[in-house]
Amino acid sequence: MKRSVKAVFLLGFVCFASASLFGGGAGEKAPKYPTKPIDMIAPAGAGGGWDLTIRTVAKVLTDTKLVPVPLPVTNKPGGGGGVNLAYMQTKKGADNLIAVYSPPLLLINLNGSSPYGYKNTTPIAALITDYGAFVVAKNSKYTSIAQVMEDLKKDPASVVIGGTSAVGSMDHIQFLIMARAAGVKDLKKIKYVSFQEGSGPAQVLGGHIQLLSTGLSDVRGLLQSGDLRGLAQTGPERVTTEVLKDIPTCKEQGINEVFRNWRGLFGPPEMPEYAVNYWRKTIAEMVKTPEWDAACRQNSWTKNYMDAPEFMAFLDKTNEDYKAVLGEIGMLKQ
Amino acid sequence: MDVILSNLSLGLQVALQPINIFWVTLGGLLGTIIGMLPGLGPATGVAVLLPLTFTMGPVGALITMAGVYYGAMFGGSRSSILINTPGDGAAIAATFDGYPLAMKGRAEAALAISAIASFIGGMISTIVMIFTAVPVARFAIKFGPAEYFLLMVFALSATAAMAKTNVVKGFISLFLGLMVSTVGLDAQSGVSRFTFGILELQGGIDFLIIILGIYALGEVFKSFRMIHEGSRKVQTKFGPIWITKEDWKRCWLPILRSTPLGFFVGVLPGAGGTMAALMAYNNEKNLSKKPEEFGKGAIEGLAAPEAANNAASVGALIPMMTLGIPGSGTTAVMMGALLMLGLQPGPLLFEKHPDIAWGMIASMIIGNIVCIIINMPLAKMLVRVLAIPARYLFPIVLGLAFIGTYAINNSVADLFIMIIFGLIGLFMEKADIPTSPMILAGIVGGMMEQSFRQARLISGGDWSIFWGSPICITLIVLTVASITWPILKEIKRKKAGS
Structure with missing residues (x-):
């Protein structure tokens, strides 16, 4: 035991030492970058969409040798990504951390659960888009x-909709955006139930809720087996991977709206220019590699690369869209 | 039946390949060690393995990750018993009687029975899984919010028995726990509750942090005086890691009762090993002829939760494997890993990749045997922790508690939360308020409240949803029985006494 206790302490010291190393901040000039490990952050626990994305990025960058330094993945869960956002504010000007974010980055700021938003980060690039899906149990009366x-x-209260995110976050908003486009009035009255710990699919299977609003690839297994029926996907056109290609888009069904679960990379606020340039260049190269193609295909992600300026403009526009919906359901806190 | 047996033999062929025996041993060993370290639970263990799984291939990855999962259930209770600091959430209940047993000089028996109970719980559940995985998963989805709510009420109902000595203080503790469980972003309204603008509180307070505060720090605080006086007893002579016939007589039935309970709670998405262990503990306390011994070193009070949490870890794999629904933090990470390996868990997994699915199930039989073989000699070494004088031991416990707390969310704020709860624990100790109702309420409180509101939202405020299904009614009957049973027993005993 003594020996293992020592090992634990050693481990602890290594952790602390590396933490303080990472926290060191950036020098004035950096002729050679990167020289030290870069922290790749998933602002949620292991196993979710953010985690999968950042791990895939780290793996592809390492496998293709595009980045010569180690890219350890850290999970900083809490507050729907807000905890990590606050942490990034303490790393202003650092060149050694990259986080992945998606629509909640905008939503948690708009609905007031985080004082920080995308403007408090340095957007580097948009990578991929995943789309939402609306699914029902196979014995449901709904077929479209x-x-x-x-x-x-x-x-508006006649159908119970469930999702994994909290009220006012992604699963809820993607449904409301579609409902609004379909001409449903009184969005506030729509019943939305949030299920944590990923039990949403079990709830719709068991008939406790009528419809589940979720990520397109989250329920692939149950769609394949026919236990769930996909009523619609939220993209501009159908995602072409096997079972998903049979689900019609909202557009095809007369709802002229699109919801994108975009995912992109973000640096801390005031990330030094040399670091931003390095990452813009590196990511631009990464998205052209066959390894990245393969990873996207495997996860049924749609490639959606945008360089920083274009990404920023996209974020500005998207933010306005979300604002409108949150305003209508009375959840806008700004 | 024939189909199952042929599948099983296919699985065994996969599992018995030397490389896979190596993976399952590695997983079990790693799990045991990670489980032992406070704060590091199976979810962290599997996450640490993630980069390694890329090189293993799906079968190896799945076998190793499952090994870490149930290995952690074996390991978690080691530190509960020896230093009153649970290795992970599922080992909380092991502190209730495990530590008092060690203090009574029965650490060897405590370590032995926890390994034996873990083994039996894991083994029976694996066999049950082989034959019933699919129907069990189909039954689990019948649990809607109303059923979850009643299940949580049932779990809490046992506190009525817990608080028997001093009802008011018991309820103070209970409500404290319920209050703590409301901190954080409320998913049903999107409103932050009791976070005072502190972002770190939005995700709620992880109950493991509270436990580390109350138990690990609490134990250190409590022992300050003893450290100073050097009056804390140190055990110097150690016997073999085994149990007596008497111990076994007290434990076999609780183990057999707690295994199905744990297994089923494990299958329910979102419930998990912590709850399974606590429910098993309370259940045994209710059924026991000597409930007053619980909390003071009753060996069956250790055996029951240990069997239950291992059974739960096996059960939790079922929704992931058969439905593609990860019902716990650990299975979520495992599913993420499988997706990265290009494997889609779900109803078709067993059809499309029978070698992988059955290979993993069969490996669990081997894994459980491996784990008990690892754990017995390990216990022999670990038990010597009790020989460490307090002035060396407690700084180590403190260090472990801090490292463990930080490891949960990589958050410094959590360290402060732990210290605060250490002080609260000290205060409760001084005021003679029991801490276990608070812990139980804190763990089930969040889910109880959310399920209640989910159910009311779904039914549009109609109360009848709470007795609308046979499962609901069964749970209500069980709850009523669990409240009245101890009271009836008390009356009977008084009558017999007078």
């Missing part, structure tokens, strides 16, 4: 999203 919307138009 239009039928659901018809019922909601008659009585």
Whole structure:
């Protein structure tokens, strides 16, 4: 035991030492970059979409030898990404951390759960898009999203919708955006139930909720087996991977709207220019590699590369869209 | 039946390949060690393995990760018993009677029974899984929010028995726990509750941090005086790691009762090993002829939760494997790893990749045997922790508690939360308020409240959802029985006494 205790202490010291190393901040000039490990942060626990994305990026960058330094992945969960966002504020000007974010980055700021938003980061590039999906149990009376919307138009409280995110975050908002486009009034009255710990699919399977609003690839297994029926996907056109290609888009069903679960990389606020340039260049090269192609295919991600300026403009526009929906349901806190 | 047996033999062929025996041993060993370290639970263990799994291939990865999962259930209780500091959430219940047993000089028996109970719990559950994985998963999805709520009420109902000595103080403790569980972003309204603008509190307070505060720090605080006087007893002579016939007589039935309970709670997405262990503990306390011994070193009070949490870890794999629904933090990480390896867990996994699915299940039989073989000699070394004088031991415990707390979320704020709860624990100790109702309430409180509100939202405020299904009614009956049973027993005993 004594020996293992020593080992634990050693481990602890290594952790602390490396933490203080990472926290060291950036020098004035950096002729050679990068020389030290870069912290790749998933602002949520291991196993989720952010985690999968950042790990894939780190793996591809390492496998293709595009980045010569180690890229350890750290999970900083809490507050729907808000905890890491606050942490990044303490790393202003650092050149050694990159985090992945997606729509919640904007939503948690707009709905007031985080005082910081995308403006408090340095957007580097958009990488991929995943789309949302609306699914029902195989014995459901609904066979199209239009039928659901018809019922909601008659009585907005007539269908119980479930999702994994909290009220006012992604799964909720993606459904409301579609409902609004379909002409449903009184979005506030739509029943949305949040299920944590990923039990949402079990709830829709068991018939406790009528419709699950989720990520397109989150329920692939259950769609393949036919236990769940996909009513609609939220992209501009169908994702072409096997079972997902059979799910019609909202657009095809007369709802002229798109919801993108975009994911991109962000540096801390005031990230030094040399670091930003390095990462813009590196990511631009990464998205051209066959390894990246393969990873995207495997996860049924749609490639959606945008360089920093274009990404920033996209974020500005998207932010306005979300603002409108949150305003309508009375969750806008700004 | 024939199909299952042929599948099983296919699985055994996979699992018995030397490389896979190596993986399962590695997983079990790693799990045991990670489980032992406070704060580092199976989810962290599997996450640490992630980069390594890329090179293993799906079968190896799955076998190793599952090994870490149940290995951690074996390991978690080691530190609960020896230093009153649970290695992970599922080992909390092991502190209740495990540590008092060690203080009574029965650490060897405590370590032995926890390994034996873990083994039996894991083994029976694996066999049950082989035959019933799919129907069990289909039954689990019948649990909607109303059923979850009643299950949590049932879990809490046992506190009525816990608080028997001083009802008011018991309820103070209970409500403290419920209050703590409301901190954080409320998922049903998107509103932050009791976070006072502190972002770190938005995710709620991880209950493991509270436990580390109350138990690990609490134990250090409590022992300050003893350290100073040098009056803390140190055990110098150690017997073999084994149990007596008497111990076994007290434990076999609780183990067999707790295994199915733990297994089923494990299958339910979101419930998990911590809850399974606590429910098993309370259940045994209720059924025991000598409930007053619980908390003072009753060996069956250690055996029951240990069997239950291992059973739960096996059960938790079922929704992931058969439905592609990860019901716990650990299975979520495992599923992430499988997706990165290009494997889609779900109902078709068993059809499309029977070698992988059955290989993993069969490996668990081997894994459980490996784990008990690892754990017995390990216990023999570990038990010597009790020979360390307090002035060396407690600084180590403190260090472990801090490292463990930091490891949970990589957050410094959590360290302060732990210290605060250490002080709260000290205060409760001084005021003679029991801490276990608070811990139980804190663990089930969050889910109880959320399920309640989910159910009311779904039914549109109609209360009948709470007795609308046979499962609901069964749970109500169980709850009523669990509240009245101890009272009836008390009355009977008084009558017999007078």
